[in-house]
Amino acid sequence: MLAFILRRILQSSAVLLAVGLVAFSLFRYVGDPVNAMVGQDTSMEERDALREKLGLNDPAPVQFFHFIANAARGNFGLSYRTSEPVGRLILERVPATLELSFCAAVFVLFVGVPMGVYTGLYPKHWSSRLLQAISLIGISLPTFLIGILLIMVFAVMLHWLPSFGRGDTVRVGWWVTNFLTLSGLKALILPSITLGLFQLTLIMRLVRSEMLEVMRTEYIKFARARGLTNRAINFGHALKNTLVPVITVAGLQLGSLIAFAVVTETVFAWPGVGQLFIQSVQFSDIPVMAAYLLLIGLFFVLVNLVVDLLYFAVDPRLRSQGGGARVAGH
Amino acid sequence: MAQASRSGLSGWLHRVSDSDVWWSFKSSPMTVAAAVATFLIIAVAFLSPVLAPHTPFDPATLSLSDGLKPPVLVSPDGEWAFPLGTDDQGRDVLSSIMYGTRLSLIVSLAAVGVAMVLGISLGLISGYFGGAIDAVIMRVADVQLTFPAILVALLIDGVVRGLISVKRHDEIAIFVVVGAIGLSFWVSYARTVRGSVMVEKNKEYVQAARVIGLSPLLIMVRHVLPNVTGPVLVIATLNLGLAIITEATLSFLGVGLPSTEPSLGTLIRLGNEVLQSGDWWITVFPGITLAALVLAVNLLGDWLRDALNPKLR
Numbered sequence: 001m002l003a004f005i006l007r008r009i010l011q012s013s014a015v016l017l018a019v020g021l022v023a024f025s026l027f028r029y030v031g032d033p034v035n036a037m038v039g040q041d042t043s044m045e046e047r048d049a050l051r052e053k054l055g056l057n058d059p060a061p062v063q064f065f066h067f068i069a070n071a072a073r074g075n076f077g078l079s080y081r082t083s084e085p086v087g088r089l090i091l092e093r094v095p096a097t098l099e100l101s102f103c104a105a106v107f108v109l110f111v112g113v114p115m116g117v118y119t120g121l122y123p124k125h126w127s128s129r130l131l132q133a134i135s136l137i138g139i140s141l142p143t144f145l146i147g148i149l150l151i152m153v154f155a156v157m158l159h160w161l162p163s164f165g166r167g168d169t170v171r172v173g174w175w176v177t178n179f180l181t182l183s184g185l186k187a188l189i190l191p192s193i194t195l196g197l198f199q200l201t202l203i204m205r206l207v208r209s210e211m212l213e214v215m216r217t218e219y220i221k222f223a224r225a226r227g228l229t230n231r232a233i234n235f236g237h238a239l240k241n242t243l244v245p246v247i248t249v250a251g252l253q254l255g256s257l258i259a260f261a262v263v264t265e266t267v268f269a270w271p272g273v274g275q276l277f278i279q280s281v282q283f284s285d286i287p288v289m290a291a292y293l294l295l296i297g298l299f300f301v302l303v304n305l306v307v308d309l310l311y312f313a314v315d316p317r318l319r320s321q322g323g324g325a326r327v328a329g330h
Numbered sequence: 331m332a333q334a335s336r337s338g339l340s341g342w343l344h345r346v347s348d349s350d351v352w353w354s355f356k357s358s359p360m361t362v363a364a365a366v367a368t369f370l371i372i373a374v375a376f377l378s379p380v381l382a383p384h385t386p387f388d389p390a391t392l393s394l395s396d397g398l399k400p401p402v403l404v405s406p407d408g409e410w411a412f413p414l415g416t417d418d419q420g421r422d423v424l425s426s427i428m429y430g431t432r433l434s435l436i437v438s439l440a441a442v443g444v445a446m447v448l449g450i451s452l453g454l455i456s457g458y459f460g461g462a463i464d465a466v467i468m469r470v471a472d473v474q475l476t477f478p479a480i481l482v483a484l485l486i487d488g489v490v491r492g493l494i495s496v497k498r499h500d501e502i503a504i505f506v507v508v509g510a511i512g513l514s515f516w517v518s519y520a521r522t523v524r525g526s527v528m529v530e531k532n533k534e535y536v537q538a539a540r541v542i543g544l545s546p547l548l549i550m551v552r553h554v555l556p557n558v559t560g561p562v563l564v565i566a567t568l569n570l571g572l573a574i575i576t577e578a579t580l581s582f583l584g585v586g587l588p589s590t591e592p593s594l595g596t597l598i599r600l601g602n603e604v605l606q607s608g609d610w611w612i613t614v615f616p617g618i619t620l621a622a623l624v625l626a627v628n629l630l631g632d633w634l635r636d637a638l639n640p641k642l643r
Contacts, residue, residue: 018473030492136632140625142575144582145617148602152610163606259478266583267602281488281585289488300476 008308012301019297024067027077027290028056076291081283086291090273095175096166097272100264101257103188104196108257109250112200116207117239123212131204138201143260147194147267154190162187164269195264199253206249210242243314251307255300354637364629371623375435378428383413386421386429401611415611418604423611426597427619433593434620437507438573442566444512445573449519450562454550456520457527468524471517480576482514483507487585500588507586511576518565526558560638567631571624578620594620 051057055066070076076086119128141149155163167187170180178184214220215238223233262274269275273292280288346352355361374381401415401423415423456467474482487510494502530536531554539549580586581595582602589596594616601613 014469015473015476018469019476026489026492030489136628137621137625140571140628141621142578142582142624144579145598145621148598148605148613148617152605152613156606156610255476256478259481262481262484263579263583277484278583278585281484281491281583284488284492286492289485293485296481297476304476 005309008305012305016297016301019301020068020071020294021064023071023290023293023297024064026286026293027067028060028063030286071291071294076294077287079280079288080285081279081288086287089276089288090291090295091174093271093273093276095177096270097258097261097265097274099178100188100191100195100270100272101254101261103192104199104257105254107192107196108199108203108253112203113207113246115200116204117211117234119204120208120211120215121234123208132208135201135204138197139205141197143194143198143263144267146197147190147264150190150194151267161190163190166271191264191268191270194267195257195260198260199257202253203246203250207239207242207246210245211238214238214241240314244311247310247314248307251303251310255303258296258299351637355633358633360629361633364626364633367622367626368630371431371619371626372435375428375431378425378432382422382425382428384422384425386426400609401615415615417600417612418609423615426592427594427616430592430594430597430616431619431623433504433587433591434574434577434595434623437504437577437587437593438511438570440508441511441515441573441577442569444508445515445569446519446562446566448512449516450523450555452516453520453523454527454554457524458531458546458550458554460528464524467520471520474514475517479511479514479572480579483510483576483580484583484585486510486513487580491585500590503586503588504591507577507580510580511573514576515569515573518569519562522561522565523558526561527554530554530557564631564635564638567627567634571627571631574620574624574627594623 055063058066074087074091076090078084079086079089082089115131119131122128138146151163154161162183165187166178167183167185168181169176169178169184171177172180178188220233220237223237228237258274261270261272262277264270265272265274266278273295276288277292279285280292355365399416401413413424417423417426452467456464487506490506490510527550536549536553539553544552577586577593578595578598581593582599584599587593587596589600592600597616598613598620601609601616605613
């Protein structure tokens, strides 16, 4: 198991290095770091001097090393658009995105899994069929369209909930939170549902099909023959055995939540990292894009690593010697 | 075997109508409805220059006095000339939707084509030759798979914007979007094809082909590729739905197709800007069209996946 973990960490580092290389190439070759730092009237000589001072004439591997070392300290250079340090721009917006994604994830898991279990246990019931049909529509609606529809109904027509921004926030240290005011909590509702709905339908459909498959197996029949209660069979035996694929997909979907936060934040004018990223794409603000890529890469690699390690917790087969090798090989 | 010996169109029709796939298609009314809806939307979209009542993106035909007319059926202010109303520039919403759907479809189909050709080629190479080439291609795939397709597409789009000027960008926006979506979708094809190729290449028929001296390219295209068309077709159909959504999302975010050449996503973005003032029809009708199109394509993809899956028969 230790060998497996070490190998996974090594693989993750390799992925991160590759992402770092892409981010570095963007930063160094697509954008020009000097342009962001000087005015229009700076002479060529001054630019060259700055270039030399920043180490932009060094060999590429040395520059790459400096880029990564700087990134590790949170120094990503200056934004082309606002001339502010990119690290600070992103850090200011991290809490908004994390709180939104967290609420969406809670919504997805605590609504999606029970719905999946229910529709999997009673696939013929009319309410299951209805949920299944709605979920198919949910998968076909793009995130931004769901957001617009929710705004139209709950903000423009009914005036129940705000349609943009975070509402009143409270600063706790450097973290700005929504959770402590009523208007902050109200502002979270529509964006969280928008962000989570697509993943919710995915999780529901996945849990449903896994449940359907598991319920057909011999050991469920045997458990029934042993006279176990429905509760013990449904949750102790069936749901537990659907967890491996569910954890994989849920983990990867957690990553997607952060990615689709880009869309949701744009629809709801939510001042998070995703909105910053979209602005940077529109203005081709390369330093922000490079920093975002690195951060997202780090986040995804960590999520994948945690998901792989969670397998050991839920699947006892993997804890044996041979099992570890099998997972590593896939 | 008797059917295989017949030739021409009638033989082909007979084989189709006798197959499991056709049977499963016929016995699912939902799938038939989805196929009809997909066909209708595609037909109307591609015939929009003939069918559309107006040419909404020719400024000469527009009049600002026609602006912001509501749909006919919900308000007495509507005019039959503009059945679904007009936007703030006086453009007919119905005609905009028809042209926009056509553009969305062109971009998505082209993007799926790019992804398919790229993914199949890399998957064939990777699976057939193995070794270092395989390792490099699959590691790139792994890294890319770490990120959702929409982010990859956004990044590619942003990088291209950084490389070229804004004015040039509007002219080639359609190619940028096709390339960005295509490049972000190739991985699933490559993985599937690679897996199948690795199974097929050790079978006797491939060895026989090798023994009689056929070139690797010919063996791959003529003998291995036909055996992987099923899964590739399923991925392509499901991908088409995703590509339509991705294109619409990029355009909605303002980094896809420009407002001079709007797709469904661009139309929704333009409508969303005036949504707060209550002019809902500019957003809602393109939205419904988009959702219906994606839903129909997804239903077809779902059905195809089940119909071609031997486990479920």
